[in-house]
Amino acid sequence: MPESHSAAAPRSLSQLDRLESESIHILREVVAECERPVMLYSIGKDSAVMLHLARKAFFPARLPFPLLHVDTRFKFREMYALRDRIAADPDIDLIVHINPDGVAANMNPFDHGASVHTDVMKTQGLKQALDQHGFDAAFGGARRDEEKSRAKERIFSFRNAQHRWDPKNQRPELWRLYNTRKRKGDSIRVFPLSNWTELDVWQYIQRESIAIVPLYFAAERPVVERDGMLIMVEDARLPLRDGEVPQQRRIRFRTLGCYPLTGAIESDADSLPKIIAEMLVASQSERQGRAIDHDASASMEKKKQEGYF
Amino acid sequence: MAAAPSDRDDFIAAQSDKELLRFITCGSVDDGKSSLIGRLLYESRALFEDQLATLASDSRRVGTQGENLDFALLLDGLSAEREQGITIDVSYRYFSTERRKFIVADTPGHEQYTRNMVTGASTADAAVILIDARRGVLPQTHRHSTIASLLGIRHVVVAVNKMDLVDEAENTFRAIESEFRQFADQLDFDDIEFIPVSALRGDNVVDPSSTMPWYRGPTLLGFLENVPIDEQRRTDEPLRMPVQWVNRPDQSFRGYAGTLASGSVRVGERVRVQPSARESTVARIVSFDGDLATAIAGQSITLTLADEIDISRGDIISAANDPAEVADQFDATLVWMDANALLPGRPYLMKIGSATINANVGELKYKLQVDTLEHLAAKTLELNEIGSVNLSLDQAIAFDAYARNRETGGFILIDRISNATVAAGMLNFALRRASNIHLQALDVDQSARSALMGHKPCVLWFTGLSGAGKSTIANAVEKLLLARGCHTYLLDGDNVRHGLNRNLGFTDADRVENIRRVAEVARLMADAGLMTLVSFISPFRQDRANARDIIDSDDFIEVFVDTSLAIAEQRDVKGLYKKARAGELKNFTGIDSPYERPEHADIRIDTESLDVDAAARQIISVMQQRGLFD
Ligand SMILES: Nc1nc2c(ncn2[C@@H]2O[C@H](COP(=O)(O)OP(=O)(O)O)[C@@H](O)[C@H]2O)c(=O)[nH]1
Numbered sequence: 013m014p015e016s017h018s019a020a021a022p023r024s025l026s027q028l029d030r031l032e033s034e035s036i037h038i039l040r041e042v043v044a045e046c047e048r049p050v051m052l053y054s055i056g057k058d059s060a061v062m063l064h065l066a067r068k069a070f071f072p073a074r075l076p077f078p079l080l081h082v083d084t085r086f087k088f089r090e091m092y093a094l095r096d097r098i099a100a101d102p103d104i105d106l107i108v109h110i111n112p113d114g115v116a117a118n119m120n121p122f123d124h125g126a127s128v129h130t131d132v133m134k135t136q137g138l139k140q141a142l143d144q145h146g147f148d149a150a151f152g153g154a155r156r157d158e159e160k161s162r163a164k165e166r167i168f169s170f171r172n173a174q175h176r177w178d179p180k181n182q183r184p185e186l187w188r189l190y191n192t193r194k195r196k197g198d199s200i201r202v203f204p205l206s207n208w209t210e211l212d213v214w215q216y217i218q219r220e221s222i223a224i225v226p227l228y229f230a231a232e233r234p235v236v237e238r239d240g241m242l243i244m245v246e247d248a249r250l251p252l253r254d255g256e257v258p259q260q261r262r263i264r265f266r267t268l269g270c271y272p273l274t275g276a277i278e279s280d281a282d283s284l285p286k287i288i289a290e291m292l293v294a295s296q297s298e299r300q301g302r303a304i305d306h307d308a309s310a311s312m313e314k315k316k317q318e319g320y321f
Numbered sequence: 322m323a324a325a326p327s328d329r330d331d332f333i334a335a336q337s338d339k340e341l342l343r344f345i346t347c348g349s350v351d352d353g354k355s356s357l358i359g360r361l362l363y364e365s366r367a368l369f370e371d372q373l374a375t376l377a378s379d380s381r382r383v384g385t386q387g388e389n390l391d392f393a394l395l396l397d398g399l400s401a402e403r404e405q406g407i408t409i410d411v412s413y414r415y416f417s418t419e420r421r422k423f424i425v426a427d428t429p430g431h432e433q434y435t436r437n438m439v440t441g442a443s444t445a446d447a448a449v450i451l452i453d454a455r456r457g458v459l460p461q462t463h464r465h466s467t468i469a470s471l472l473g474i475r476h477v478v479v480a481v482n483k484m485d486l487v488d489e490a491e492n493t494f495r496a497i498e499s500e501f502r503q504f505a506d507q508l509d510f511d512d513i514e515f516i517p518v519s520a521l522r523g524d525n526v527v528d529p530s531s532t533m534p535w536y537r538g539p540t541l542l543g544f545l546e547n548v549p550i551d552e553q554r555r556t557d558e559p560l561r562m563p564v565q566w567v568n569r570p571d572q573s574f575r576g577y578a579g580t581l582a583s584g585s586v587r588v589g590e591r592v593r594v595q596p597s598a599r600e601s602t603v604a605r606i607v608s609f610d611g612d613l614a615t616a617i618a619g620q621s622i623t624l625t626l627a628d629e630i631d632i633s634r635g636d637i638i639s640a641a642n643d644p645a646e647v648a649d650q651f652d653a654t655l656v657w658m659d660a661n662a663l664l665p666g667r668p669y670l671m672k673i674g675s676a677t678i679n680a681n682v683g684e685l686k687y688k689l690q691v692d693t694l695e696h697l698a699a700k701t702l703e704l705n706e707i708g709s710v711n712l713s714l715d716q717a718i719a720f721d722a723y724a725r726n727r728e729t730g731g732f733i734l735i736d737r738i739s740n741a742t743v744a745a746g747m748l749n750f751a752l753r754r755a756s757n758i759h760l761q762a763l764d765v766d767q768s769a770r771s772a773l774m775g776h777k778p779c780v781l782w783f784t785g786l787s788g789a790g791k792s793t794i795a796n797a798v799e800k801l802l803l804a805r806g807c808h809t810y811l812l813d814g815d816n817v818r819h820g821l822n823r824n825l826g827f828t829d830a831d832r833v834e835n836i837r838r839v840a841e842v843a844r845l846m847a848d849a850g851l852m853t854l855v856s857f858i859s860p861f862r863q864d865r866a867n868a869r870d871i872i873d874s875d876d877f878i879e880v881f882v883d884t885s886l887a888i889a890e891q892r893d894v895k896g897l898y899k900k901a902r903a904g905e906l907k908n909f910t911g912i913d914s915p916y917e918r919p920e921h922a923d924i925r926i927d928t929e930s931l932d933v934d935a936a937a938r939q940i941i942s943v944m945q946q947r948g949l950f951d
Pocket of ligand 1 (some may be wrong): 518
């Protein structure tokens with residue numbers, strides 16, 4: 013028997029405990045009411061937190077749904093390493109899906125542009141995988157604080173059989189009650205971390221000692237400056253432009269999207285306390301490092317309607 | 322992480338031990354809601370430089386504040402959405418101070434207001450009610466306060482905004498205060514704080530104002546940092562845990578997962594499972610980080626019990642010495658949230674806690690005029706209307722009055738066809754009827770009666786357009802049944818409308834009630850052992866589904882008499898189509914009121930290819946297959 017915690021009962025929960033509890037409630041609700049849920053696992057910090065919460069929610073049972081990684085083939089190597097470590101856990105089933113059409117077309121962000129690459133490898137790939145496996149609910153790690161247009165997002169977001177989001181037909185979410193009923197063929201995207209902020213995520217990672225990709229910690233890494241972003245040079249997947257010479261800089265990532273669409277920041281924060289301290293005085297929002305958000309300000313909205321997470 | 326604790330670690334620890342307060346802001350358009358929230362975000366440094374840069378450039382471009390930041394723009398991510406017709410009900414914003422993290426529910430102040438505010442208020446610990454100092458207490462102010470009170474918010478702060486435009490005058494502020502108090506006397510708040518502010522300048526928002534020395538109370542942020550949190554209060558209430566999921570990884574473990582709606586729980590505590598009323602003792606509180614000795618309101622946990630008792634999702638685990646009430650009929654308050662109006666008599670699905678049950682909205686007692694608190698007579702509730710209703714369920718549930726516990730007294734209603742969330746509701750009290758009048762389990766039951774008759778009972782439900790041939794075919798079937806020595810009765814639209822349903826017209830609400838009564842009568846007749854034939858247009862799918870629910874669905878046979886509108890209109894036996902076309906009959910099915918074709922009728926009669934006898938024989942043969950005659 014595991015040892016009991018101290019008997020002194022607190023009178024109220026801390027905000028992290030309440031967030032944790034709310035997320036667990038959401039995860040359980042979906043498992044209780046949906047037929048084939050899946051958790052989208054993108055290997056980033058939000059996915060790491062979401063996975064950790066899921067293990068808590070269903071303990072001591074093993075995870076009652078698989079993880080799905082929609083692989084764009086342009087993730088950092090350290091991300092693949094962490095993913096493979098997670099997949100080795102006997103309690104976890106991980107499905108990796110790569111859009112075969114994208115592979116056939118040798119899709120990459122350099123020749124095709126960031127948005128086409130994301131659309132084919134991520135958005136189309138995701139739809140393929142959801143259809144192939146017949147998943148009727150998919151957990152995603154998006155948070156409302158990420159971006160202005162997400163502030164009004166529901167926790168349960170309904171999609172029709174074509175994966176389209178109908179913004180005119182959203183359901184009000186009252187108390188802890190979620191209406192999960194749907195027509196055959198429809199599916200739900202569920203965001204258990206909706207009420208978390210970036211700071212909450214970091215504090216929780218620290219409190220719970222959650223494994224994350226080392227790229228979040230500052231280290232000397234080779235980079236080039238391109239279009240105002242610091243792009244890490246990892247391997248031959250990043251073709252250098254004329255005159256570009258990689259330099260060693262002390263950098264880290266606040267968000268890990270697709271390599272090389274994600275920019276790094278210069279930082280000395282090589283531990284969680286330092287990252288959190290940096291966060292507390294941070295002056296840039298995290299999405300600022302993502303090339304995809306620079307395209308157009310309403311772009312998120314449009315992507316969502318098309319089925320991007 | 323770091324070996325030795327440092328100031329920084331202490332600081333970080335303090336950051337994660339913060340409390341969480343959820344609040345809602347209510348105001349009419351232009352009262353300064355966006356400015357106020359924007360100011361709170363700005364001053365608590367919840368904004369990043371890139372967001373500020375966007376704000377600064379937006380302010381210069383379209384702002385109203387010259388060179389100054391126009392905080393109203395910060396939240397206005399909505400205009401584009403409005404153009405696209407996206408429903409914006411509630412946006413959530415986040416900021417924090419040393420003591421607390423805050424989640425602000427912001428609801429745009431236009432048409433959908435009631436629905437949106439109710440949604441935001443359902444999870445709020447406190448409400449900030451904004452009043453424009455120049456305009457004073459308005460009907461909208463009453464509306465906001467009433468909804469906040471109805472949704473169980475006990476702590477409100479009235480922010481009297483734009484004080485800079487009334488020369489920071491104390492008497493203006495005091496006049497608003499006393500007028501508001503007068504109205505609020507009729508409501509259920511524990512306390513009301515009044516704060517004079519200028520969202521624009523930041524006076525009394527975060528820092529005390531130097532321009533209003535006559536005010537010595539807290540700033541708005543000061544208030545928000547100290548106002549009680551609802552979940553803390555709920556920890557002092559008796560234990561309630563709706564069972565969300567039964568965790569059975571293998572034969573040796575059976576855990577009940579759920580979120581504590583109220584109270585606390587400890588190992589060894591006596592609990593009662595409701596509504597079944599079986600009792601046991603808490604054996605373990607299992608968690609990923611090791612077993613716990615106790616847990617409190619708001620925590621999502623997994624319990625195991627000392628005894629093996631049957632527990633499933635939807636049950637509630639309660640304190641054995643202070644359990645919830647159990648009932649199946651209620652006085653409830655409903656807030657209607659759907660564009661399709663409430664139809665009393667039509668069953669909806671009710672989700673409360675982790676249970677989903679069939680619910681019937683009965684009598685509508687009154688509609689609440691939100692800004693005057695008047696009770697108005699009403700037959701239905703439209704979008705954004707609030708009413709008091711009787712609610713009956715097809716099974717008993719454990720509950721607490723909403724005023725005592727939001728989690729075990731708050732519910733939503735779901736439309737069974739569209740799956741939309743059509744209403745939010747609050748249980749007020751159980752109707753005595755429910756606990757006293759239990760359905761009489763009679764000694765002579767249906768099977769005894771049918772044994773005597775030599776056949777099983779059933780309800781043949783004929784649906785189809787007027788003039789489709791329902792009554793003709795039903796008559797033919799009844800003759801064949803009679804010839805076989807069966808006991809039958811035919812309920813026909815016309816004979817029922819002249820008697821039992823004389824008081825009903827042809828509005829949607831009346832049609833629903835019409836069908837409900839006929840279904841109830843048919844149920845009684847089937848219970849008496851009769852083969853009952855019902856010949857009713859019954860144009861709405863939902864109503865036929867209801868009839869199937871009311872009548873035991875094993876006994877129910879839906880017969881779709883399928884005749885095209887063209888043919889039915891051509892026959893026009895009673896001359897009704899002609900009248901309808903001439904506009905003399907309103908709401909005539911097929912003309913200006915829809916007929917929803919059955920998708921899965923038990924029997925479909927194609928009258929254009931079968932004659933009456935063949936149709937009747939087809940029905941008899943289905944009855945035979947169902948074993949009704951042996
Ligand atoms: N003078 C003055 N103007 C204000 C104050 N608060 C808001 N306003 C102005 O009132 C207008 C409406 O404010 P906004 O925040 O958009 O109102 P909302 O519709 O309630 O969100 C804007 O032009 C604001 O600049 C205030 O305290 N004093």
